[in-house]
Amino acid sequence: MNCMSRSLLALTLAAMAASSFAATSVKATVNGMVCAFCAQGIEKRLSKLPATQAVYVDLKQKVVAVEAKDGQTLDAKAITAEIIDAGYDVIKLETVQQSAAEIKADMKGGK
Numbered sequence: 140m141n142c143m144s145r146s147l148l149a150l151t152l153a154a155m156a157a158s159s160f161a162a163t164s165v166k167a168t169v170n171g172m173v174c175a176f177c178a179q180g181i182e183k184r185l186s187k188l189p190a191t192q193a194v195y196v197d198l199k200q201k202v203v204a205v206e207a208k209d210g211q212t213l214d215a216k217a218i219t220a221e222i223i224d225a226g227y228d229v230i231k232l233e234t235v236q237q238s239a240a241e242i243k244a245d246m247k248g249g250k
């Protein structure tokens with residue numbers, strides 16, 4: 140290995156470390172959830188998806204957040220399908236660079 144490829148490798152490793160730092164989540168606004176059982180049902184379904192690391196449901200703010208496992212991509216279509224299948228409406232879906240815990244903290248912060 141020469142000098143050039145060694146420094147390239149170092150750069151690549153640094154980039155990988157930086158990217159694994161920020162968690163990616165799919166944040167959905169869902170209509171129709173009224174009680175803790177609704178939240179539980181959705182949480183259970185979404186937890187079963189292969190790329191799901193964590194799920195957070197906020198009944199009051201109608202938010203369902205699914206955090207992706209490191210290096211994996213969440214299937215927004217599958218998430219939407221699961222929520223609709225469970226009997227609820229997805230109004231909005233967005234990808235955010237936050238973990239489920241960070242989204243939860245935001246919600247509790249009263250934003």
Ligand SMILES: [Cu+2]
Pocket residue numbers: 172173174175176177178
């Ligand atoms: Cu319910």
